[in-house]
Amino acid sequence: MAPGSRDEAVEAVRQRTDIVELIGRYVKLKKTGGNFVGLCPFHAEKTPSFTVSPRKGFFHCFGCKASGDVFSFLMKMEGKDFGEALETLAERAGVELPRRGPGDSRRRELQSRLFEINEWAAKFYEETLWGPAGQRGREALAERGVPEATARAFRLGYAPGGWHALADRLRQHGAAPEDVDTLGLVLRSERGPRDLFRERLVFPILGLDGRVRGFGARRLNPEDTGPKYINSRQSPVFDKGELFFGLPQARAAVQDSGTVVVVEGYFDVITPAGVGVSNLLATCGTALSEGHARLLRRLTDRVVTLYDADPAGLKGSLRAAEVLIAGEMAPYMVYLPQGEDPDSYVRKAGGQAFRDLLAAARPAVEVLAEVLLQGSGSDPEKRSQAMTKLVPVLAACRDPIRQGNYFRFLADRCQVDERFWRQAVAQAGGQSGAGPRTSPVAAPASRSEASAPHPEEETLVALVVRFPRLLTLPNAAEAVPLLAQPALADLMQRLGQKEQSQGALLASLQDEELRSRLAARLIDEAFVEDSAEEAFLDCLRKLKARRLSQELSRLEQSLREARQAGDKEAERRLLLEKLERSRERDSLGVALPRGRT
Ligand SMILES: [Zn+2]
Incomplete structure (x- = not known):
């Protein structure tokens, strides 16, 4: 496939990847109806609540709420970032990815060079530990009773004495000096390159994908006055706070x-x-x-x-x-x-x-x-x-x-x-059950509204994602301005503009919890085409009623202010408006929860 835009490539990879086959390599799946179920790989469970929908192209766990598409599955499972997951799946699907922005591809190229150098270094330390120069390291392990198989499983190594054994090895491999500097495994001194670790037991620190990200090293020479443990430097592939x-x-x-x-x-x-x-x-x-x-x-x-x-x-x-x-x-x-x-x-x-x-x-x-x-x-x-x-x-x-x-x-x-x-x-500034510290009236309603789940909004959007023809209903256009969650309003707008797969739409949501709640609605087989229109209109009515209730309480507040100020003209106008809004709301026939007038 010829490279087009990145979005097109992402979509092509998504379509060509069989989600059941992909997830099936990690999880034993069983077909039930249109879906597949299995034991969730992301939390411990004994009865399967992990569901994969091949038609919709995503998975959802009713236990831990993990959900997403083929990309998020691979990211979660292998600890990859989106770019890495895309690369892996694109390769499998035979989709050629367009070249990305120069900054992005430079960073990726740098990272892959750094991974390569780290791997050379790890191999060097391992070889040294099990070779003639590694006796001190092997003795230290034996003293602690570490079996050889365990040491090998963790890829432990030994940094020999001398000044530049690793530096020499990396030069033989053709590592670029500036990349070696970035990793900090070899330092520059007046007398030439100097290895960071000397006479130390070396612990390679690997990512979930098994690639070497950095190293820790323990001093073995009792005459060494340096710190007992040192780490290799923070780098574009090594962040101690995340590994x-x-x-x-x-x-x-x-x-x-x-x-x-x-x-x-x-x-x-x-x-x-x-x-x-x-x-x-x-x-x-x-x-x-x-x-x-x-x-x-x-x-x-x-x-x-x-x-x-x-x-x-x-x-x-x-x-x-x-x-x-x-x-x-x-x-x-x-x-x-x-x-x-x-x-x-x-x-x-x-x-x-x-x-x-x-x-x-x-x-x-x-x-x-x-x-x-x-x-x-x-x-x-x-x-x-x-x-x-x-x-x-x-x-x-x-x-x-x-x-x-x-x-x-x-x-x-x-x-x-x-x-x-x-x-x-x-x-201490935390939340306590001692009661709210600001009065409930003064609490900023907008902030909590944006983050809290809105069942009607989410059901409405899920319905449209599943049955795009709902958008052709005469009052569908009213929906977007009624959505309080910006991410959902944005999604609805995009739905109206061009056709996208359900997985793609879902994946575009940043908020993980929102994505999960939406996925749960989408995967629910109880939603059927016949009742979709009715359910859609019902949500729409409820959202309208909510909007009107909010307007009514604003009017109530203005009315109180007008009365206090003795502004008769304003009072009359506000009363009329309030009456009109109340009628409008009553005509929707939606029962409102108490206290939300
Ligand atoms: Zn789970």
């Missing part, structure tokens, strides 16, 4: 167990893997970030944190709980005996004890409260200090029901009234 060590190795175990365990250190991943516990990931020398939380949410919804049992580990656990709760996940936690880390614990207590420990994970808030209070004894000053540390964690929670449960639990556990917690959280 974990052990991602591709943990993937299958995370999927099987439905749980991911987050630890701090490389050996906290490797040592348990050596005894068969493989669903662990390590942050690469940084605190858990929002980027990490997003990535975790794509893997599973059960996250257990297992940090070192020392003050730094406790601080990290608090921060992790805060980030995960803010990311709308329910974090679990295990706290080790004082002074231990997962690596030391496994070596001392063995694999089964470690498994038991993980199985006993409890909600993070519960464990944190216990650990903090234990450390402060009965001293009231220390106790209040300890409790204050939990406030940011609670304030991160945006679900009032869950937050209320935390408050009740902590009131009981710490023997401090619930009100203390509500107040402290309110002062």
